[in-house]
Amino acid sequence: MRVVIVGAGEVGSSIAASLAESHDVVVVDVDSERVERLTYEHDVLTVEGDGASLDTLRAADVSKADIVIASTDDDETNLAICGTVKTASGAFTIARVQNRAYLETWRHSQGVFGVDFMVCTDLLTAQSIVRIVGLPTARDVDPFAGGRVQMAEFEVTEGSPLAGQTVQEADRFDALTFAAVIRGDDVEIARGDTAIDAGDKVVVIGRPGSVEAFAAAVVPEGGADEVGNVVIVGGSSVGELTGRLLSERGFVPRLIEQDPERARELAETLSKTTVLEHDATDAEFLEREHVGEAGLLVAALDSDERNLLVSLLAKRLGVNRTVAIVDNPAYVDLFEAVGVDVAINPREVTAEEITRFTRERRMENVAIVEPGAAEVLEVEIDEESALAGRSIREAVADLPDGVVVGAITRNGEFVTPRGDTVVQVGDHVVAFVREDALDAVTATL
Amino acid sequence: MSATLRVDWRASVSLTGRVVKWLTVPMLFPLALALFYGRGLKAILPAIAIAFVVGWGLERLHSDPAAALGAREGFLMVALTWLLISVVGALPYIFEGSLTAYGATSTLRLPVNALFETMSGFTTTGSTVMGDISFETHSRALMMWRQETQWLGGMGIVVLAVAILPELSVGGAQLMDAEAPGPGIQKLTPRIAETARALWGMYIGLTVLEIVGLYGFHQLGMAPEMTLYNAVAHGFTTMPTGGFSPEARSIEAFTAVVQWFIIPFMVAAGTNFALFWHVWNRDFNVVWDDIEFKTYLGAIGVLTAITTGLLFTTPGFDMLTNALEPSLRHATFQIASIVTTTGYASMDFNNWGQHAKYVLLFAMFIGGSAGSTGGGIKIIRWVVILKTLRRELFTAVHPEAVRPVRLGSTVIDEDAIRGIYAFTLLYLVIFAFGTLVVLLVGVPGQELSAFEATSAVAATLGNVGPGVGIVGPMNSFLPFPRASKLLMVFFMWVGRLEIFPVLVLLTHAYWRS
Numbered sequence: 001m002r003v004v005i006v007g008a009g010e011v012g013s014s015i016a017a018s019l020a021e022s023h024d025v026v027v028v029d030v031d032s033e034r035v036e037r038l039t040y041e042h043d044v045l046t047v048e049g050d051g052a053s054l055d056t057l058r059a060a061d062v063s064k065a066d067i068v069i070a071s072t073d074d075d076e077t078n079l080a081i082c083g084t085v086k087t088a089s090g091a092f093t094i095a096r097v098q099n100r101a102y103l104e105t106w107r108h109s110q111g112v113f114g115v116d117f118m119v120c121t122d123l124l125t126a127q128s129i130v131r132i133v134g135l136p137t138a139r140d141v142d143p144f145a146g147g148r149v150q151m152a153e154f155e156v157t158e159g160s161p162l163a164g165q166t167v168q169e170a171d172r173f174d175a176l177t178f179a180a181v182i183r184g185d186d187v188e189i190a191r192g193d194t195a196i197d198a199g200d201k202v203v204v205i206g207r208p209g210s211v212e213a214f215a216a217a218v219v220p221e222g223g224a225d226e227v228g229n230v231v232i233v234g235g236s237s238v239g240e241l242t243g244r245l246l247s248e249r250g251f252v253p254r255l256i257e258q259d260p261e262r263a264r265e266l267a268e269t270l271s272k273t274t275v276l277e278h279d280a281t282d283a284e285f286l287e288r289e290h291v292g293e294a295g296l297l298v299a300a301l302d303s304d305e306r307n308l309l310v311s312l313l314a315k316r317l318g319v320n321r322t323v324a325i326v327d328n329p330a331y332v333d334l335f336e337a338v339g340v341d342v343a344i345n346p347r348e349v350t351a352e353e354i355t356r357f358t359r360e361r362r363m364e365n366v367a368i369v370e371p372g373a374a375e376v377l378e379v380e381i382d383e384e385s386a387l388a389g390r391s392i393r394e395a396v397a398d399l400p401d402g403v404v405v406g407a408i409t410r411n412g413e414f415v416t417p418r419g420d421t422v423v424q425v426g427d428h429v430v431a432f433v434r435e436d437a438l439d440a441v442t443a444t445l
Numbered sequence: 446m447s448a449t450l451r452v453d454w455r456a457s458v459s460l461t462g463r464v465v466k467w468l469t470v471p472m473l474f475p476l477a478l479a480l481f482y483g484r485g486l487k488a489i490l491p492a493i494a495i496a497f498v499v500g501w502g503l504e505r506l507h508s509d510p511a512a513a514l515g516a517r518e519g520f521l522m523v524a525l526t527w528l529l530i531s532v533v534g535a536l537p538y539i540f541e542g543s544l545t546a547y548g549a550t551s552t553l554r555l556p557v558n559a560l561f562e563t564m565s566g567f568t569t570t571g572s573t574v575m576g577d578i579s580f581e582t583h584s585r586a587l588m589m590w591r592q593e594t595q596w597l598g599g600m601g602i603v604v605l606a607v608a609i610l611p612e613l614s615v616g617g618a619q620l621m622d623a624e625a626p627g628p629g630i631q632k633l634t635p636r637i638a639e640t641a642r643a644l645w646g647m648y649i650g651l652t653v654l655e656i657v658g659l660y661g662f663h664q665l666g667m668a669p670e671m672t673l674y675n676a677v678a679h680g681f682t683t684m685p686t687g688g689f690s691p692e693a694r695s696i697e698a699f700t701a702v703v704q705w706f707i708i709p710f711m712v713a714a715g716t717n718f719a720l721f722w723h724v725w726n727r728d729f730n731v732v733w734d735d736i737e738f739k740t741y742l743g744a745i746g747v748l749t750a751i752t753t754g755l756l757f758t759t760p761g762f763d764m765l766t767n768a769l770e771p772s773l774r775h776a777t778f779q780i781a782s783i784v785t786t787t788g789y790a791s792m793d794f795n796n797w798g799q800h801a802k803y804v805l806l807f808a809m810f811i812g813g814s815a816g817s818t819g820g821g822i823k824i825i826r827w828v829v830i831l832k833t834l835r836r837e838l839f840t841a842v843h844p845e846a847v848r849p850v851r852l853g854s855t856v857i858d859e860d861a862i863r864g865i866y867a868f869t870l871l872y873l874v875i876f877a878f879g880t881l882v883v884l885l886v887g888v889p890g891q892e893l894s895a896f897e898a899t900s901a902v903a904a905t906l907g908n909v910g911p912g913v914g915i916v917g918p919m920n921s922f923l924p925f926p927r928a929s930k931l932l933m934v935f936f937m938w939v940g941r942l943e944i945f946p947v948l949v950l951l952t953h954a955y956w957r958s
Contacts, residue, residue, distance in 0.1 A: 260847075267847040268856040278845040289843065 002026070004065045004091070006051030006081050007072030008034045010329060011096060011121075013041075014351035015069060020044050022439070026060045052080040057088060065091040069354055075099050079113040086114035094354055098122055098237065119353045125346040126241035129298055129323055132342055133230060133246065135215040139201065139342055142367035143208075144378045144430045148414055149407040150211045151179075151203065151367055151376045151430065154218045158198045162218055168192040173214050175416045176206030177406045179432035180374060187374045187434050189402055203369055205376065205406025205430055207414050231256065231294045231319070232273075233280040233310050235266045238325055238346065239300035247272035254289070256280040280310050283317070292317030299324040299340075304331055311340045374434050376406070379445045381427045386444040393419035402434025403441050452956060455506045456513035457521035460613075462503025463510075464526050464606050465533055469497045471597055475537070475590040485584030488541030488548070496533045511612035517955060519616055520946045523603055523623040527938060530602060531567050534594055535559035541587050551583060552576035557927050564934045566594030567602070568941035569818060571688025571788035571910030574923045574930065578693040585674065588691045592681040598941070599685020599714075599818040600648040601625065608641035617641065623946040627815020627823050628865055631719045647721045648684060648818075655710045656680035659703065668703045683707055686714045686819045688788025688910035695790040695918055696778070704774055704791045708781050712745065715785030715813030736852050737814050737825045744811055744824065745784050752776035752804050759798040776801075783808040786820040788910020790918030802913050806896075809903040820908025820940055822872055826865045828852065833862055871944055876906055879936060888915065888924045901925075906936040 001023045005012045008029035016038065019025050025044040028051045029035050035046040049056030051072065062068060068091045070078035075097040082093040095115040097103060103120040106112055131141035140153040156162050162170050167178045167190045178190035182201040188194060196202060204214055230246055232239050235257030246253045247270065254274045257263040263277040278285050280301070291297065297314040299307035304326050311322040321341045326332050328345075335343035352368050367376040381388050387395045392405050407430040408415040408423065415421065423429065433441045472493045479485035507513065514522070535556065542554020553559045558574045565572045580588065597605070603624040607617035617637035622630050633640045659676035662668035671679075675691065682689045692698040696707060713721075720738060723731040732738060753776040756765040765772045778791040783805050794805060811827065813819015829850060836848045849856040884898040893915065900912030901922070911918040922930065939947045949955050 256845075263847045264849065268849045271851060271854065274843075275847040276843065276845040277847045285845065289845070 001066045002061075002064055004028065004057075004060050004062055004068045006068065006070050007078070007096075008038055008046075009071070009073055010347040011351050011354070012069070012071040013038060014329075014348065015071065015354050016044050017042055018351070018355050026065070028056060028060050052077055052084055054084055054088060057081075057084060062089045062091065065089055067092045067094065069094045069096075071096045071350075071354065075102060079115065082116075083114035092116045094119070096121060096350055096354065100237075100241065119350055121346050121350045122237040122241055124349045124353055125238045125325065125344060126245055128344055128349055129238075129242050130245040130249065132323060133251070133296055133298075134249070135212060137215050137218045140367075140369070141211075142376065144205075144367075144376070144407070145409040145428045146412075147208070148409050148412065149205065149378075149430050150208045151205045151369075151406065151432075152211050152215070153182075153369060154202050154204070154215065156196055156198055156200050156202060156218060160198065160218050162196050162202070163198040165196055166192065167194045167196065170196060173206070173210045173217075175407075175414060176204055176210040176214055177404065177417065179203040179205050179376070179404045179406050180369075180434075182370060182373070185370075185373065187370065187402070189404055189432075189434065203374075203376075203432060205404075205432060206416075207407075229294045230254070230296045230298070231291050231314075232298045232300060233314075234299065234301035234307075234325075235259070235262050235275075236300050236302055236325075239298070240266055240270065242298055242300065243270045243273040254291075254294075281306060281313065283313060286313065286317055292319060295320045297322045301325075304328055308335060308338070308340065311335075312338070315339055369432070372435060374402075374432065375438060376430060376432050377442070377445075378428055378430050381423055381425055381429055381445075383425055385423075385425075387423040387427075387429060388425050389422065391420050391422050392417055395423065399444060400437040400440045402437035404432040406430045406432050452517045452521060453507075453513045453515075454518075454521060456510035457518045457525060459504050459507035459510040460514070460522045461525045461529050462500045462506065463610065464500070464602060465496055465529055466500025466504060467606070467610075468500065468530055468533060469493045471593060472496065472537075472590070474593060475586040478589050479584065479586035482585045484547075485541065485586030487544045488537040488584065488587050489590070491540055491544075492533070492536035495536055499533060511615065514613075514616035514619075516619055519619040519623055520949050520955070523620055524938075524942060524947045524950055526603060526606075527567060527942060531560060531564040531934075531938075534563040534567060534590075537587055537590050538562060541584065545584075547582065547584075550577065552923055553583075557930050558923070561922065561930050561934055562591065563594060564937045565905075565910075566591055566687070566689065567598035568908050568937040569595050569598050569682075569685045569687040569786070569820065570905055570908040570937045570940070571595070571682070572905055572916070572933070572937070573689065573921045575921060576923055578691065580691075585691075589674075589678060589681075591689055592678045592687075592691065595685045595687030595689055596652070596681040597685075599687065600645055600718075604641045604644060607638055608645050611638070614638045624942060625815075626813070626817060626819065626941075626943060627717075627825055628861060628868075629815075631717075631816060633719060633722045643722055644718050647718055647725070651710065651713060651721075652680050652684045655683055655707075658706055662700075662702055662706065668700050670699050671703055679707070683710045683787065683789075684714045684818065686711065686785050686787040686813060686817070686908075688782070688786075690789065693919075697790060697792050701770075701774060704778055707789065708778055711781045711785045711787045711789070712742075714787065715741065715781075715817045715819040717814040717816035718818075719816050734853050737828060740828050741784075741814050741824045745780055748784065748804060748808055749773075749777045749780045752780055752801055755798060755801040755804065759800065779805065780808060783909060784811050784819075784821075785813045785817075786907055786909045788904070788918075790911060793917060793919045795913055795917035795919065806900055806903060806913070809900070809907050809909050812907060822869055822907070825852075826869055829857060829862060829865050830869060833866075868944060871948070872906070875936070875939070875944070876902055879906065879932060882932060883925075883929050886926055886929045888929075889926060891915065891924060901933070902936060905933040906940040908937060908940050 003023050004026045005016050006028045008027050016025050016027050020042040027038050027044050028047045032048050035048045039046045047060045068085045070081035078095040082095045085093050094117045096119050098121050106118045137154050138152045142151045180203045181188045181194050230253040232255040243253050243255050256276045258279050263275050267275040297319045299310045301307050307324040311324045314322050323342045324340045326343045326345050332343045332345050405417045408417050409428045476489045479489050538553035538559035541548040542551040561574045601624045603620050607613045633643050656676050659671050663671040678691050720732050753773050756772040760766050775791050782789045812821020812823040815823050815825045832850045840846050879902045880899050887893050897914035901916045904912040
């Protein structure tokens with residue numbers, strides 16, 4: 001497949017990197033340095049120029065493209081690119097935007113602006129945060145099959161009832177499959193005798209209710225206090241959207257914003273959120289407002305450094321878990337290493353979302369569990385699939401090692417996959433796949 | 446000297462003149478009645494002639510007044526209009542009292558009384574200084590003029606002017622804002638003249654509906670007293686929340702069916718007319734989501750329940766104790782009548798127990814909804830004030846909290862909140878100071894209690910109508926000395942225009958740059 005990516009910033013580069021191996025990728029950017037660097041880093045074709053101009057797009061041979069991804073940092077440019085592409089090509093267009101108003105317009109009338117698929121960075125980020133809030137112990141949660149299946153990653157901490165058990169012992173949940181145990185960089189496919197130790201991360205796939213029950217079981221005794229008490233620091237767009245999504249789910253979050261005008265604006269738009277106007281790095285203020293009693297704190301300030309500071313401060317005051325927005329992807333690991341529970345990079349989230357659209361058509365949904373280590377795929381089974389009409393035990397024998405069938409939905413109903421479950425054409429299969437098995441699995445499923 | 450004046454007063458006066466000139470048109474209705482009944486022509490005809498000449502003369506003051514109409518001219522025009530129509534509208538009373546033999550006993554032949562009665566009419570207050578409410582002393586034509594002043598004043602004489610005078614369409618929103626009850630106006634349509642017409646259309650529609658209903662009961666034999674004359678007369682004063690009745694006993698003169706029937710119309714009159722517009726356009730959600738409307742119904746419900754309980758249980762001269770239907774009926778009627786500031790009486794509530802009367806006095810301060818024909822402080826202001834107070838309590842604990850005050854999903858501007866506080870404070874200051882003056886001036890030959898003085902000022906400032914005791918529903922404001930009456934004329938005037946359009950004229954800053 002031929003994919004044209006316009007905008008070689010972090011999002012564009014990240015998408016290019018993950019697609020370069022299996023597709024023909026063309027990257028367009030106005031910045032000659034970036035273009036040059038990409039040429040050497042990845043096996044992609046680069047074109048220098050303004051992606052919103054027809055000439056540049058022609059130079060990138062856009063008429064032959066299957067997918068065009070507009071991922072510059074400017075919303076309007078991205079929309080203009082998609083509109084321009086439509087005049088010269090039948091390619092599927094994907095636009096990345098930050099302003100949620102465009103997303104709402106697009107949802108209202110799909111295909112508007114010449115955009116076939118739109119991703120909103122801030123909304124995606126907020127959604128990731130909210131999913132994590134919903135499962136107090138999860139590090140990552142992704143919905144599949146229209147929300148009927150969830151994939152979640154948990155960290156097994158010291159004192160968790162799961163620590164020291166084997167998968168078989170831990171497997172007492174209906175409609176839940178253990179996919180993998182991740183130890184350091186090592187992804188181990190879960191077998192009955194796989195041991196779960198403190199410090200490991202566990203990936204499970206199952207019905208949302210079961211995942212919730214599992215989430216509760218992972219927590220050490222007495223550790224599951226009120227997640228209801230959520231504090232958001234920073235009234236950025238992500239902070240605002242997080243507040244909105246949380247209040248839509250019945251939470252009454254508190255949001256701290258320093259700028260009086262922005263604080264007032266947020267207080268007006270977020271009717272169910274208590275907005276506090278103050279500097280969130282003021283420890284005395286945090287103490288006075290009993291922020292330490294919060295179950296979760298989301299740091300969504302404009303600067304990574306301040307987000308780190310606030311998160312650590314909150315931890316010291318006693319906040320159970322902290323989620324920090326990190327703009328610089330290089331900091332993600334660092335943040336988690338020094339004590340921030342979850343670090344989220346909006347561009348990474350966006351790249352992930354766009355990547356799943358550029359996979360083979362049959363792939364409905366993709367979640368990247370650990371970048372470069374494992375993915376979770378959702379596939380609709382057709383007649384050519386290796387799974388069609390066979391039991392899972394038989395089929396898996398033909399597949400490479402690193403794959404687990406985590407869940408099946410049939411006509412919208414959840415089916416727990418067991419060895420003798422026979423997969424039918426039309427079923428949606430959610431599978432955990434280790435990176436090394438990815439190509440083989442996508443080819444046969 | 447005029448060089449430093451920043452107000453084009455000639456433009457304002459000219460427009461006022463135009464409204465006065467047009468006032469002769471509604472005066473044709475009592476004129477027709479005078480011809481029909483063969484009585485009252487001497488009162489109406491010269492008044493029409495004078496109104497026309499005065500109006501026409503004032504109109505000449507400016508060649509293009511609409512073009513010169515700014516915010517300041519608007520205030521002056523609105524305030525002057527209400528004053529001047531009351532002066533001109535008083536002429537029929539004075540003429541009938543002085544020019545006819547039957548009117549010689551009329552208390553309204555005195556200019557102060559006539560002015561009081563007309564101001565009470567146009568402002569839909571319903572307080573009266575008539576000594577004898579009967580067709581012996583007054584012609585049916587004059588009595589209908591008295592009813593008609595209320596109907597004209599209800600939806601607003603300026604709103605009517607905006608609706609029918611095309612040259613007022615530009616500054617119309619400003620004029621309507623100065624006149625309309627409640628903070629701010631809601632434009633229902635892109636064009637202000639159309640909004641004004643829509644408001645008047647709904648107003649006329651409801652009035653007609655009530656008249657038809659009332660006369661219908663008469664035809665069915667369920668309301669022998671409700672003749673066509675009475676049906677029209679009461680239709681004319683229910684919808685504007687006026688309260689005048691050509692019957693000396695007010696609504697007590699009619700059957701229970703009529704009393705029950707009038708209650709929903711009073712409640713409708715105290716409702717924001719914009720809601721009827723939405724109902725008309727089948728947009729019912731706006732009504733369910735309207736917090737003022739819900740509070741309004743809630744206030745009427747709670748006060749009615751309390752009053753019913755008091756009437757039902759407390760022995761008094763009222764003969765309501767232990768009789769459920771009359772207790773409920775009179776409580777509902779009286780509370781609806783006072784909260785909406787209609788001022789009708791279904792019985793002499795002077796005979797009620799003291800507690801029930803306190804409830805009524807309290808109800809005078811609630812007022813109708815914004816954008817209704819009701820007077821008083823208005824529900825919306827109380828809602829905002831209570832919500833702001835709750836915010837103050839919250840921010841006392843969380844000083845950094847930013848809490849906008851919301852009505853449903855709309856955020857109220859902080860400036861608007863300040864305006865609401867300023868208005869309410871000013872209202873209460875005028876009320877307190879006015880009560881003191883009325884109490885000090887007193888009533889010759891009679892004992893005026895503080896409670897009575899309080900209720901008299903509350904009734905005129907809030908455009909309610911009757912008070913308790915000396916100014917009770919079956920009594921009148923007649924015994925007050927001239928000074929107090931003039932003061933109450935002022936109260937009615939500022940009460941109807943919600944203080945600011947009048948008071949701003951008294952400031953230095955208004956007249957100079």
